[in-house]
Amino acid sequence: xxxxxxxxxxxETERLVLRxxxxxxxxxxxxxxxxxxxxxIGGPQDEATAWRGFAGSLGHWVLNGYGMWMIADKADDTPxxxxxxxxxxxxxxxELGWHLYAAAEGKGIxxxxxxxxxxYGAEQLGLDGxxxxxxxxxxxxxxxxDRLGARFEREGEVMGHPCHVYRHPMIGxxx
Amino acid sequence: xxxSGLKLPLDIPTVETDRLILRGPEPRDFEPLAAFFADEGRxxxxxxxxxxxxxxxxxxxxxxxxxxxxxxxxxxxxxxxxAIIGIVGLWxxxxxxxxELGWVMFEGSEGKGFAHxxxxxxxxxxxxxxxxxxxxxxxxxxxxxxxxxxERLGARYExxxxxxxxxxxxxxxxxxxxxxxxxxxx
Numbered sequence: 381x382x383x384x385x386x387x388x389x390x391x392e393t394e395r396l397v398l399r400x401x402x403x404x405x406x407x408x409x410x411x412x413x414x415x416x417x418x419x420x421i422g423g424p425q426d427e428a429t430a431w432r433g434f435a436g437s438l439g440h441w442v443l444n445g446y447g448m449w450m451i452a453d454k455a456d457d458t459p460x461x462x463x464x465x466x467x468x469x470x471x472x473x474x475e476l477g478w479h480l481y482a483a484a485e486g487k488g489i490x491x492x493x494x495x496x497x498x499x500y501g502a503e504q505l506g507l508d509g510x511x512x513x514x515x516x517x518x519x520x521x522x523x524x525x526d527r528l529g530a531r532f533e534r535e536g537e538v539m540g541h542p543c544h545v546y547r548h549p550m551i552g553x554x555x
Numbered sequence: 556x557x558x559s560g561l562k563l564p565l566d567i568p569t570v571e572t573d574r575l576i577l578r579g580p581e582p583r584d585f586e587p588l589a590a591f592f593a594d595e596g597r598x599x600x601x602x603x604x605x606x607x608x609x610x611x612x613x614x615x616x617x618x619x620x621x622x623x624x625x626x627x628x629x630x631x632x633x634x635x636x637x638a639i640i641g642i643v644g645l646w647x648x649x650x651x652x653x654x655e656l657g658w659v660m661f662e663g664s665e666g667k668g669f670a671h672x673x674x675x676x677x678x679x680x681x682x683x684x685x686x687x688x689x690x691x692x693x694x695x696x697x698x699x700x701x702x703x704x705x706e707r708l709g710a711r712y713e714x715x716x717x718x719x720x721x722x723x724x725x726x727x728x729x730x731x732x733x734x735x736x737x738x739x740x741x
Contacts, residue, residue, distance in 0.1 A: 383623045384566050403623050406649075428719045431649030432612070435619030442618045443582060445562030469611030539608065 388441055389504070391449065393496045396489065398449035398463065401437060405450050405459040408481050409434050412461075420518040421479055422539075440468060446505050448477065451484075451493045460484035463493040465507055470539055476501070476510045476548060478524070490524055498528070502551035509550040513543045529553075567621055568684070570629065572676045575669060577629035577643060579621070584630045585614050587639045591661050600698040601659055602721060620648060626685055628657065631673045633664075640664035643673040645681055645690070650719030656681070656690045656729060658704065670704055678708070682732035689731050693724045702727075709738070 388400035401409075413423045413430035425433065441447035448464035461480035467473065476498055478490045501507035512530055514521045530546040537543065557564050560582040567579030592598050592605035592613070605613060621627035628644035641661050647654040658674045681687040692710055694701045702725075710727040718724045730738070 383621070383625045386563055386565075386622055388563070410649075426719075428648065428650035432616045435623055435648070436612050436616040437619065438622045439615030439618030442561050442563045442565055442622075443615060468608075468615065470608045 386441055391496050391500050393492050395454055396493055397452045397454050399452055401450040406434055408459045412481050420515045460489055463497045465501055474507050474510055476512050494528055510548050512546045513538050514546055515543050570676050570680050572672050574634055575673055576632045576634055580618055580630050584639055587661050588614055600695045640669055643677045652716055653691055655693050671707055674708055690729045692727045695724055
């Protein structure tokens with residue numbers, strides 16, 4: 381018995397395709413969540429926990445109508461990371477989130493993916509002027525939030541972890 | 556938005572029995588599921604207790620499990636009044652030794668044979684329509700109600716094993732499709 385595809389929209393950018401996460405992406409996700417790179421996004425986690433998180437992100441799409449896309453290389457479909465809107469139980473409001481797998485860093489991929497997801501959210505999903513939760517020690521994400529034009533709004537908390545709430549510009553205001 | 560309240564459609568089959576409907580998860584199932592998980596006395600044999608947060612994540616992961624595997628836990632609804640009385644289904648997340656048939660009845664729904672009826676229907680559907688040729692049920696030592704139901708379903712204790720999230724569990728082996736067919740013919 382194999383699974384069934386979810387009708388998750390596909391977004392193309394110059395170098396990337398944002399598409400539905402699928403079973404073949406799981407090893408890349410498990411590798412990220414098992415590494416120290418996941419410390420700002422709920423990790424490190426063992427493989428069983430990471431698998432459930434991956435499955436949960438598909439359920440998130442079904443329950444909310446939005447969620448995290450897989451960022452794939454347009455040339456060969458390699459999974460590079462995830463970007464999208466996160467609003468599980470316990471969140472204040474939908475959040476724009478992003479993370480990259482190790483090999484994909486330093487090429488502007490997260491920026492390209494986040495701009496595309498944010499624009500799609502504002503235009504198609506009614507998610508405009510969203511927040512991003514960022515751990516103040518997560519320098520890379522802070523830099524990207526800044527580059528995206530998001531501004532510090534307040535100190536917040538997610539799942540008991542203190543973090544900073546950044547607010548993205550509304551679509552008409554984005555630089 | 557679909558009629559079920561889901562924001563994306565899910566192609567989950569519905570299974571009917573005399574008194575029950577097994578259907579795909581819907582948003583309105585979350586509250587009864589969260590209440591079940593919050594109750595340690597009921598959920599200890601099923602990975603509980605869980606906070607509402609954790610229960611939501613389990614709920615979402617079950618939907619993703621359907622999407623990834625093509626099977627998962629159905630919500631069990633009583634035909635008469637539409638009450639959400641439990642969950643039953645096939646479960647095989649990462650780390651499981653093999654797919655298992657699992658069941659949970661919510662408070663007030665026990666002692667009426669519902670779990671038996673639901674589990675029998677899920678097992679028959681798994682064998683008849685999903686291509687399964689064998690199934691286990693993983694049961695915590697001391698979960699006497701589940702052992703009794705497994706035995707009533709014809710499952711037999713096979714071995715102890717170490718579950719990736721739950722420590723030691725007992726694996727019960729269900730009769731396969733051929734053995735059940737023979738039994739039905741007898």
